Every structure is written in C-alpha cells, then in structure tokens.
Amino acid sequence: DAGVTQSPTHLIKTRGQHVTLRCSPISGHKSVSWYQQVLGQGPQFIFQYYEKEERGRGNFPDRFSARQFPNYSSELNVNALLLGDSALYLCASSLGQDGAFFGQGTRLTVV
C-alpha cells in the first residue's frame, strides 16, 4: 500500500509568488493535516481537514489556505510568498486515533 505522497518534493519560488502543494493520503484515510517545519524546529500545525471540512487551523496568516477534495487528497496554497515561508511542508493523514502518518514533505525555498 502506498503511504502519504506529496508533490513536488522540492520547489524554488520568488518572493510575492503563489505556490500550491499537493498531498494524497493513505488509502482509506479521511483526514489530512498540514504542518510547516522550519529548519531546526518541530513541525507547526497549519490546517486539518476531515471529510472535506476544515477542522482546525493553526496560527498562520490568511495567505495560507487549503482544501480537501472528494477523493480526500488535499492542496495547500500560499499566496504572496515571503522569505520566512521557506520550510519543509509536511502532510499527514490519519484514520481514527492510531496516529498521523506523514509524507516525505515538500521543501520550499523562497528567494
């Protein structure tokens, strides 16, 4: 069975641009969460979606948005990129309380 898959794996963008990151959860998992991990820190929660509805949002500006599709895949969008948005973006899927399973992440560099 495939795990959580994210695309792209690496991305370089210029300040002010927009970016879309994609995530496909483990088959059967209905919840997808997004995390931002800045170098040297633990992951910080951005969004959680369950059955296509937003269930939680972390302390991130409105430039960050997300959605979940009928097949439970998800997109994270970031507008007006800042240098400080450079980070590893992790997607996790879950089913019940067994835990969250993470993808390999998208490493975003803003120049």
Added chain:
Amino acid sequence: AQKVTQAQTEISVVEKEDVTLDCVYETRDTTYYLFWYKQPPSGELVFLIRRNSFDEQNEISGRYSWNFQKSTSSFNFTITASQVVDSAVYFCALSFGNYGGATNKLIFGTGTLLAVQP
C-alpha cells in the same frame, strides 16, 4: 496550555550504548495522546508509537521502549544497544481531545538530535 518540552537538544553516544530521550508534556485535557516520531535526514517523519492517557503501561518494541508516567507528565523513550542507523532527530508530540474520526492536530516538541558514533 498545551505544550511539549524536549530539553535535550543533542545527544551523542557510541554504538551499543543505551540512550534515553526525555519528553515532558503539559495539558489540562483528561483525554490525550502521546507520540514519538523519528526524522532521518531525508525529512520524512516516521511514526514510532502512540499512547493514550488512560494507558500507562510501558511498552517495548525490539530495542525501543517507552516509559509513560502521568504523575510526572513524562513520556520517555529509550533505545537499547544503539546503532548508527538510529541517528536522527526524534520528536515527541501531543494530541488531545476525543474526536474518533481522526487524530487531532499534533503539538510537537523541538526535537532531540541523536548522533550514534560507530
């Protein structure tokens, strides 16, 4: 406030030594879940274990063991006979609430970098 503290920033050991990674958490919820994840240089977070707040039984899985003590709000992780492949950043995380459909958002500690020298 919900918080996870991993006071050890870096630990260096020699292969075959035992090593314990500390994790202290704060929460006012009575239902919560504790996790450990391993993050190798590739970046992917690898799930190691989940514990719920009603189960204080310690767990052993091969060379890994976990000690959960509610009295001290700690969930420590021990690697016995460490190996070079154990080198990674290890994160402790907390999730709270009783939503059955999915694991709620995780609150991570800052991580402990474990370096196992040959």
